[in-house]
Amino acid sequence: MTLQHAILGAEFVAVVPVAVSVPAAVSVAPLVNPGADSAFEEFRADVVALLKERSAGRPIVRAVRHVDWGLLVEPITLHDGAEVGVLMVGRHGRTWSAYERSLAQGFAALISHVATLSAREDELLRQRRLDELVTKVSERLMSASSKNRQEVLDWVTSELATFTNADVAFLRRNDLEREVSVLEAEWPVRENVPEPDPLGEVRFDSDPVFMATRELRTPYLMGLPDVTEEYLERINDAAGDLYADDLVPVGGAAVPLLTDDTTWGILGFIHFDRHAWVKSEIQALQVIASLIVQYQARVVAEERTTFNAYHDFLTGLPNRRALVEELQRRVDEKQRVAMMIIDIDRFKVLNDYMGHTVGDHILVTIADRIRTSIRNDDYIARFGGDEFVFLCSGDVDEFVLFGAAERLLRVINQPVELAGQYFSHSASIGVAVSEAGSRLGDDLVTMADTAMYEAKGRGGNQLVLFDEILRARVNEHLETEIELREAISKGQLRLRYQPEFDLRSGTLLAV
Structure with a gap:
């Protein structure tokens, strides 16, 4: 027997949720008599206002279409006192007997008990799903490396968006040196994004929303009032074909990615509809944020190790190992390779006489000058000692090669200043060219080296092409x-x- 049968004349009985996320026991279909639909809908739409007017233990009377209706509203609460809904009973007339009110209260208490059990079951299920999510993300991050970083961050962002039912999810990194927020991953991936991407890099001082993420230390739940006009305009400009122009973020969350003393970035989630964040959900996202920071630290360490393995510690240029691999790559791709070996004339004498500090300063200065004087797709490496190797990209002829070599000689010939003293020097350059399809990478080094020593034998400060x-x-x-x-x-x-x-x-x- 339902409450509608127990209370004579009841036109409708309904459990109306008052929270975004409620236990399953509160989400039940209302019982409404024919002809009472309009009154019920108006009461349900206005239930929040009615609750504010309600006096404890007293019924509410409201006139609908000039017909007096009596309304009983009893709260449905969980064990912790959280009100998740109300039991609403309505009928014609103004009076309710004490017995009828006690029946409504009893039903509300029973529903509250069932809702509490359902909420506990929902929480256990949610916690298990959260644990599975954390484990899944942790396993993926543990097996990842710096080589597949972007793929992994995209996957994590997608997984979190799916789990939280977010319409948009993203991961941003704080570049505190340049004072910008950098987009690292997003879901869903936008198409037809304008150039430059309005969301790619955003200066902190250009938008209050992004400024708030610069030093965010605790999770931040955002509502519609927190959204600025600048932020909405930026979102619309960057949306591409992702969603309609009239969609406005209703709510969202930002979970900081924290290192020891700085905010490395944030995990962000946006909903275009109401979403109730629960404490356990935010806590799980904080754990995942910590895992991402640990993974990023490992990526940085791997990249530093790789960089050190393939770069000269003094000049920062690629080293012999990197050069050998780059040369082999070009040979494998059947490219026509043009190589120059550059040797600083009489450098050993200068190094022995003036000391290694002066010698190192000269090498670093020359390396920087060469690096900034060549094309972006050309390649320069320190071969060892005072020798550098230059690979000229593209199908170049001897005229272009000699022009590049002459420019290098002029760059190297510029005096180097140290502590008020100027040191002049020159270089000998050996040039060798392999034809496309040649597999003789090592021979090319030998030929260029031979040409370089020929240039030295002729007095230095010149170039020699290895020929027949x-x-x-x-x-x-x-x-x-x-x-x-x-x-x-x-x-x-x-x-x-x-x-x-x-x-x-x-x-x-x-x-």
């Missing part, structure tokens, strides 16, 4: 050296000497 004439001379020298070594090992050399005498005294002077 130089190849023939080198081959001749190599053959002579090989034959001499072989003759020595086989004892084929015979010593012949001619004595020299003093003609006046007959004394032996030399042989």
